[in-house]
Amino acid sequence: MTDMRVDLAGIKLKNPVITASGTFGFGREYAKFYDLSKLGGIVVKGLTLEPREGNKPPRIAETPAGMLNSVGLQNPGVKYFIEKELPFLRRYDVAVIANIAGNTVEEYCEMAELLGSLVDGIELNISCPNVKEGGVAFGTKCDSVHNITKSVKDHCKVPLIVKLSPNVTDIKEIAVAAEEGGADAISLINTLLGMAIDINTRKPVLANTVGGLSGPAVKPVAVRMIWQAAQVVSIPIIGMGGISCFQDAVEFILAGADAVAIGTANFVNPYAPLEILEGIKDYLIKNKFDNINELKGNIKK
Amino acid sequence: MVGVEKAVRSICKVVENKGLTQNIYEIVIECPEIAEVAKPGQFLHIKTNKGLDPLLRRPISISRVYRDKGCMSMIYQAIGRGTKEMSDLRPGEEIDVMGPLGNGFPVFHGKKCAVAGGGMGVAPLLELASSIDSCDAYLGFKSSTFKLADFKSVCNELFVATEDGSAGSKGYVTDIIKGIAKYDIVYTCGPKLMMKKVKELCESNLVQCYVSIEERMGCGIGACLVCACRIKEGDAWHYKKACTDGPVFEAGEVDFND
Numbered sequence: 001m002t003d004m005r006v007d008l009a010g011i012k013l014k015n016p017v018i019t020a021s022g023t024f025g026f027g028r029e030y031a032k033f034y035d036l037s038k039l040g041g042i043v044v045k046g047l048t049l050e051p052r053e054g055n056k057p058p059r060i061a062e063t064p065a066g067m068l069n070s071v072g073l074q075n076p077g078v079k080y081f082i083e084k085e086l087p088f089l090r091r092y093d094v095a096v097i098a099n100i101a102g103n104t105v106e107e108y109c110e111m112a113e114l115l116g117s118l119v120d121g122i123e124l125n126i127s128c129p130n131v132k133e134g135g136v137a138f139g140t141k142c143d144s145v146h147n148i149t150k151s152v153k154d155h156c157k158v159p160l161i162v163k164l165s166p167n168v169t170d171i172k173e174i175a176v177a178a179e180e181g182g183a184d185a186i187s188l189i190n191t192l193l194g195m196a197i198d199i200n201t202r203k204p205v206l207a208n209t210v211g212g213l214s215g216p217a218v219k220p221v222a223v224r225m226i227w228q229a230a231q232v233v234s235i236p237i238i239g240m241g242g243i244s245c246f247q248d249a250v251e252f253i254l255a256g257a258d259a260v261a262i263g264t265a266n267f268v269n270p271y272a273p274l275e276i277l278e279g280i281k282d283y284l285i286k287n288k289f290d291n292i293n294e295l296k297g298n299i300k301k
Numbered sequence: 302m303v304g305v306e307k308a309v310r311s312i313c314k315v316v317e318n319k320g321l322t323q324n325i326y327e328i329v330i331e332c333p334e335i336a337e338v339a340k341p342g343q344f345l346h347i348k349t350n351k352g353l354d355p356l357l358r359r360p361i362s363i364s365r366v367y368r369d370k371g372c373m374s375m376i377y378q379a380i381g382r383g384t385k386e387m388s389d390l391r392p393g394e395e396i397d398v399m400g401p402l403g404n405g406f407p408v409f410h411g412k413k414c415a416v417a418g419g420g421m422g423v424a425p426l427l428e429l430a431s432s433i434d435s436c437d438a439y440l441g442f443k444s445s446t447f448k449l450a451d452f453k454s455v456c457n458e459l460f461v462a463t464e465d466g467s468a469g470s471k472g473y474v475t476d477i478i479k480g481i482a483k484y485d486i487v488y489t490c491g492p493k494l495m496m497k498k499v500k501e502l503c504e505s506n507l508v509q510c511y512v513s514i515e516e517r518m519g520c521g522i523g524a525c526l527v528c529a530c531r532i533k534e535g536d537a538w539h540y541k542k543a544c545t546d547g548p549v550f551e552a553g554e555v556d557f558n559d
Contacts, residue, residue, distance in 0.1 A: 022525070022526075023520075023524065023525060024524055025523060025524035025525075025526075028523075029520070029522045029523045029524040029545075030522075030524065032307055032308035032522075033307075033308050033310065045526075053539065053540050054526065054529060054540055055529075056529075057516055057517070057527075057528070057529045057530065057540075058516070058517050058527075059517075059526070059527040059528075059529060060517045060518070060519050060525075060527035060528075061517075062355060062356060062357050064354055065353045065354040065356055066356060067356060067357060067519065069519070069525070069527055071525070071526045071527060071529075074526045074529065074540060215353075215356050216353045216354075216356065244353060264356070266520065266524065267357060267358070267519045267520040267521075267524075267525055268348065268356060268357065268358065269310075269348075270308070270310055270399070270522070271310070
């Protein structure tokens, strides 16, 4: 039996396949397709302290092998999540990670307090490119990454994952800042800031003008950044960014990821996470690995 | 273990795929599982290619359901890469389908109904009209028309308008809707401006009106939140999902000015 279990800084995953925040709602939609207990973990839609309406539509533009989105953190607020959505997710045997975004450090801390140990982990969203307050201001400078991580960590009863923005000059120094600030793990990459223009109307396609690029188009950037981050931190890494098949997932783990998150691929194929999980298992068997953890960073020079 | 409803994603067979006029096509696919439960106004989320580009599915409304044959048809315009590839599919080839998705039109019996469609918006109204016992159709097109004979066969009366006057009356569908007050319910689908006008006509004549709206979609099942539309809830407006809260809404709930 191949051991697929991953210990993500204390978050026990039965396998390394997680669903990425913002692509999986609060799980209900995909529960109609399969048993969510088959997943290693679920990172829920980004939560804010108060409900948010999100950005004006259009919020999506299809681009070559990818898509831009500018949802703008539409969500019912952290309290609604705890009362109405979390009990549903808790019916499944799956790690639940809450993604949180705030306007101020205090808001992040308050959300961490409210979530307490009701979830298995908290993912700090300091990299949403679509709202002014969505944290990107916190996520692109080392000292602010360090400070917010340190502050929220003090209020966190569960492992704290810091989600990094790829829209930075040097991902290594940001990863180190998160680790030194007390992050238990990091996840990367969030979407890349992009833009599309309709040449017939000569207007930006997105009402928000710019949005976050995701999908297979961003994959090589993600692999590179995970590899770079893995060279400089010793905390676990959740790798994501354009994974659409098991080969992609294996590539991310080889680059240094402990677990992988599936995002945009959910939109194309609701069964993508399960197919990827089966593919990873077969790969391990074929290549004679007994344990998924042996694969991490296992690239030849 | 957990009591949740099931959703279907299925690889279906193309039965027929033919051009109707210019770049407008009708595809018939075989999918008994979906045809069994599909309702007028619902849509299918289609992936035409196996590759990563174009990446996303295309939401296309169901225009006819042939339950006895386990088939459904969709009318679509080949304008983007996805729909152009779709127009190349031949009978016997496969197509990746999720559905039926969204809330369809509420169907009432024993009421006097009309459908008002513009351009591609006529597609979902065909299955609707065939499900209602008493229905008139008002259809508007830019120039070339399609599916008129099908509407004629399922409706009491059919009225047609084209912008260039090449068929029916010259003008818009809203110009040919006569005596709207005689209807209990009007269903509309088409360009935003047209639906806005139909909604206003219905409001001033105290006629109940349902609209089917179109937004760019991602997942099609309510998870990604990209297909936001402004919908009235009580005294407030909220962004709701065109895919799962809609695509059909009671006209009074929809803000066409957004």
